Amino acid sequence: xxxxxxxxxxxxxxxxxxxxxxxxxxxxxxxxxxxxxxxxxxxxxxxxxxxxxxxxxxxxxxxxxxxxxxxxxxxxxxxxxxxxxxxxxxxxxxxxxxxxxxxxxxxxxxxxxxxxxxxxxxxxxxxxxxxxxxxxxxxxxxxxxxxxxxxxxxxxxxxxxxxxxxxxxxxxxxxxxxxxxxxxxxxxxxxxxxxxxxxxxxxxxxxxxxxxxxxxxxxxxxxxxxxxxxxxxxxxxxxxxxxxxxxxxxxxxxxxxxx
Ligand code: NAD
Numbered sequence: 663x664x665x666x667x668x669x670x671x672x673x674x675x676x677x678x679x680x681x682x683x684x685x686x687x688x689x690x691x692x693x694x695x696x697x698x699x700x701x702x703x704x705x706x707x708x709x710x711x712x713x714x715x716x717x718x719x720x721x722x723x724x725x726x727x728x729x730x731x732x733x734x735x736x737x738x739x740x741x742x743x744x745x746x747x748x749x750x751x752x753x754x755x756x757x758x759x760x761x762x763x764x765x766x767x768x769x770x771x772x773x774x775x776x777x778x779x780x781x782x783x784x785x786x787x788x789x790x791x792x793x794x795x796x797x798x799x800x801x802x803x804x805x806x807x808x809x810x811x812x813x814x815x816x817x818x819x820x821x822x823x824x825x826x827x828x829x830x831x832x833x834x835x836x837x838x839x840x841x842x843x844x845x846x847x848x849x850x851x852x853x854x855x856x857x858x859x860x861x862x863x864x865x866x867x868x869x870x871x872x873x874x875x876x877x878x879x880x881x882x883x884x885x886x887x888x889x890x891x892x893x894x895x896x897x898x899x900x901x902x903x904x905x906x907x908x909x910x911x912x913x914x915x916x917x918x919x920x921x
Contacts, residue, residue, distance in 0.1 A: 668897045671696030674751040675900070676744060678702045678735050678791060679761030683861030684811065686717045687889035688758055688896045693726030695897060698751045702733035702744050703761065735761045735787035736779075738794070745794040753802050756900045757795035759788045760811040762829075764863050769824045777825045784829035785836070792840045796849055805848035807900045810837050812853040812911055814918045834911055841909030850908040852899045857915030860886040883916035 675692045679685035680701035693699045701717045713720070718728035731747050733740045748754040762784045765776050788810050799806035815827045816834040833853060841851040858864055858881055895914045898904055913919045 666691060666695035666897065668695040668901050670756070670897075670900070672752075673755040674698045674700065674748050674753060675756040675758065676700045676702055676748055676754050676795070677758040677760060678733060678741075678744075678787070679811075680717050680758075681705055681730075682717075683863065684856065684859055684889045684892050685758070685760040686720075687893040688760065689717050689728070690721055690724070691890075691893040691897055692756070692900075693721035693724060693728055696726070697756070699726065699728040700731050700744065700748055700751075700754075701728055702731045702735075704732070704734050706730055706732070735759075735791065736782040738786075738790035741787065741790045741794045745798045748798075753804060754795055754798055755804060755806050757791060757806070757808045758811070758896060759791035759808070761787060762811060762863065764826050766822045766826075767824055768822050772824045780825035781829050781832070784826070785832035788833050788836050792836065792851065796840065796844050796847065796851075799849050800847040806850075807904075808840065808844075808849065808851045809896050809899050810851070810853040812837065812855040814855055814857050814913065814915050816853075816855055816911065817919070837911060838909045845908065850899075850904070852904070852907060852909070853911040854892065854895050854899070855911050855913045855915065855919075856887065856892045857881055857913070857918040858886040859889055859892055861889060880921075881916050881918050882921050885916070887914070887916060 675697040677685050677689040680689040681703035689699045706716045718730045721728035733744050812833045813830040815830040837853040892914050
């Protein structure tokens with residue numbers, strides 16, 4: 663992946679959903695930048711990525727320091743234990759709440775249980791992750807950074823997304839409220855809103871999107887991003903370059919939001 667222009671040496675970064683896709687790329691990029699990375703996921707092995715080594719092993723192979731912490735983000739006790747686990751490395755400095763799932767379904771055919779599952783995994787987890795990390799940072803008097811993975815779906819509705827889009831909209835507003843409340847502790851809270859990214863979740867989302875013309879209707883650049891094209895924005899938001907940026911949702915979307 664190459665060297666990083668950012669320096670996070672001495673900092674501890676948690677990335678939920680770090681076993682694959684965007685989270686894996688973010689975790690690896692922070693590892694390249696010298697951070698100790700806690701890769702938190704419900705499962706260890708990645709699927710469909712550049713190689714099948716677990717993310718923490720890949721970071722170590724690249725010369726970084728990383729641990730895997732099995733975590734179900736829909737369980738707030740797991741998130742508290744995750745933040746506690748970071749204490750072994752001096753405590754969390756950067757919390758990336760990224761894990762998420764997609765379940766398709768429209769208003770008239772989606773069952774309430776599926777809505778709840780999506781909401782708990784995608785949105786309630788961000789509330790609990792922000793809460794656990796901010797409480798710990800405030801306790802330690804650390805001016806940390808929290809970054810949540812939102813989506814273009816946070817603002818743009820699609821047919822068949824009756825569970826996913828509302829869960830992503832909640833992340834946008836949670837980010838804003840948390841940012842306002844955390845200025846008191848010098849903790850910044852931001853979100854990254856990716857457009858379509860070539861990962862497992864986007865295959866589950868819409869298998870038809872390899873058709874370029876159909877895709878161009880949705881995205882001006884007419885393609886999906888690679889996870890690596892999304893990852894750098896997290897390092898920017900966590901860095902001192904973004905010291906006056908909080909409550910922001912940064913689109914990394916190939917122009918989708920202006921289309
Ligand atoms: P992905 O499926 O490759 O990665 C999601 C990761 O989350 C997986 O490793 C999975 O094991 C983990 N996960 C799922 N449920 C979990 C749970 N309960 N506890 C802990 N970990 C869990 O997909 P991705 O595209 O990398 O998704 C990452 C984030 O990006 C998600 O929040 C998704 O909504 C968001 N996003 C993705 C796209 C896209 O097009 N791929 C676009 C916008 C936003």
